[in-house]
Amino acid sequence: MKKILFFTNIFPHYRFSIWKKLIGSNKFVFDIYFSPTNPLNIPTPDLKNLFDDQEKAKLHFLKNYWLNKKILIWQSEVLRLTAFSKFDYVMLLGEMYIISSWIACLIAKIRGKKIYMWSHGLYGNENFIKKHIRLNFLKLADVIFLYENRAKKLLVKNGFDESTLDVVYNSLDFDSHQKHYHKLKKEDNTKVKKLFKDGSLPIILFIGRVTEKKKIDLLIKAIEKLNQTNISYNLLVVGDGDNLEFYKASNQKCIDSGWLNFYGKSYDTEETGQLIYNSDLCVSPGNIGLTAIHSLSYGTPVVSHSNYSNQMPEVEAIIDGENGFLFKENDHVDLASKINEWFSKKREFNRDEIRKIVVEKYNPDNQLDIFTKRVLHEK
Numbered sequence: 449m450k451k452i453l454f455f456t457n458i459f460p461h462y463r464f465s466i467w468k469k470l471i472g473s474n475k476f477v478f479d480i481y482f483s484p485t486n487p488l489n490i491p492t493p494d495l496k497n498l499f500d501d502q503e504k505a506k507l508h509f510l511k512n513y514w515l516n517k518k519i520l521i522w523q524s525e526v527l528r529l530t531a532f533s534k535f536d537y538v539m540l541l542g543e544m545y546i547i548s549s550w551i552a553c554l555i556a557k558i559r560g561k562k563i564y565m566w567s568h569g570l571y572g573n574e575n576f577i578k579k580h581i582r583l584n585f586l587k588l589a590d591v592i593f594l595y596e597n598r599a600k601k602l603l604v605k606n607g608f609d610e611s612t613l614d615v616v617y618n619s620l621d622f623d624s625h626q627k628h629y630h631k632l633k634k635e636d637n638t639k640v641k642k643l644f645k646d647g648s649l650p651i652i653l654f655i656g657r658v659t660e661k662k663k664i665d666l667l668i669k670a671i672e673k674l675n676q677t678n679i680s681y682n683l684l685v686v687g688d689g690d691n692l693e694f695y696k697a698s699n700q701k702c703i704d705s706g707w708l709n710f711y712g713k714s715y716d717t718e719e720t721g722q723l724i725y726n727s728d729l730c731v732s733p734g735n736i737g738l739t740a741i742h743s744l745s746y747g748t749p750v751v752s753h754s755n756y757s758n759q760m761p762e763v764e765a766i767i768d769g770e771n772g773f774l775f776k777e778n779d780h781v782d783l784a785s786k787i788n789e790w791f792s793k794k795r796e797f798n799r800d801e802i803r804k805i806v807v808e809k810y811n812p813d814n815q816l817d818i819f820t821k822r823v824l825h826e827k
Contacts, residue, residue: 450823451477452564454539455526455552457512458486462738464493465621466812471499471506473816476823481508481525487517491715515545523548530555537823542567542592544585553588562826565589569599569613570606573757591822595761616818618762620738621717622811625745628721629803632746640726644682645706650791651682653727653748655720656739658689658710663733663778668699668708670733670784675707679788686723688713724748725799729772729790733783740765744806747799751786753777765810771802 459467459482470478484492495507513522523546530538530552538556540549542565556563565586574582583606586592592608593616594600600613641647652671656662664685671683685695685708692710702708714720720742724730729751730743736752737760743750750766753759754774766772773786808814 449476450536450826451534452479452537452539452823453529453533453535454478454480454566455510455523455529455549456480456482456541456566457520457523457543458482458488458490459484459492459495459507461491461493462620464498465623466619466815468499468503469812469816470819471503473820475820477506479506479508481510481523481529483512483523484509486512487514519545521545521547526552527555530561531559535561537562537564537826539564539566540589541565542569542586542589544582550585550588557588562590563588565592567592567594567599568761569594569596570602571757572598572602591826593819593822596764598756598764599761614818614822616815617765617810618738618741619810619812619815620741620745622745622806622813624717625721625742628718629725629746629799632722632725633799637722637726640684640723643684643709643711646680646682649680649682649707650728651684651726652787653684653686653724653730653743654732655686655714655724655730655742656732656737658685658687658692658695660691661734662689664691664695666733666778666780666783667731668695668702670780670787671707672702673780673784674788679791680707681787682707682709684709684711684723684727686711686714686720721746729787731783731787735760736763736766738762741806741810744771744803744810747803749773749790749797749802751775751783751790762810765805767805771805 467480471480511524512520515521526548538552538561553563591612593614595618597615600615603613604610654664654667658664671681674681696710699708714723724743724746727748730748732739732752735758740750740762744765750772752763752766755777766774768774773790775786776782
């Protein structure tokens, strides 16, 4: 079987499902190298209890070196392993700042080994210098696995061979979400409604880090505008962050009115799923990220802004007018209009239809299938 060495930065909790499937494949050997510690404070899975001994043998530690605890610039062991170990493909993050990855690519090419990259590709908002450095780094790869079709189009536009670009989308723990979703369909779910003065009103959900760049103030402003009309909504903010106390203090009147609830953080899978399932619409006024996949997994439609250059890849999961809406970036009036439009057209919606795109594309089984086809068809 072909052997792949995958060098990544950390093991974030949201990668657990796809990486477990990759290392458990019987079609190829997949070893992952990562740092057990990280300065990004991203939760990690329980490696000791979630993997069996055979799987643990494919998990390896290395040491990361960071610039200002934000930018990864060097990884230990990468050069030694690329130069002397036995493998068929080396897979690297498509991050141009990691100097050891540039050198590893050159070593792999000297040894005649294929280079895979797992990457965002181009965002479309890079300045001239950053764009060309990133393109030159990505050109070192024989195959690039991308999160979105837009990134693929941008790379093709910049001279990349389309046949070397595979869109693998992104995923969370789909199996767990699927099981919980079907369980929630059979339960009495009134707990979330009790968080508000009038639980009969539609519940708008924000879930994520409560920071300035998430633009929660824009969402509050939009809901406040709507609540001044004859159509009212509740707003549930789930998450923690630097701006939580500030938003609470500056929106005390809205809280006292009973339509705004700052729930706080929720890291429990079932609790979070219940909050999502019992909300009528999920809104991310800033960029959307994996929140789109999380929400759609439970059949809850999603709204976010339409400026793709300032978005994360998962925004492509939102099919405008079908499983959500896209609004004009930074425009609370348009956001309010889109929220109102959704409920005027889709007040009663089919959750199975809303989550269809996750079932078909944004799940680890589809990712594994795409990756496996590439490995097996490589010469």
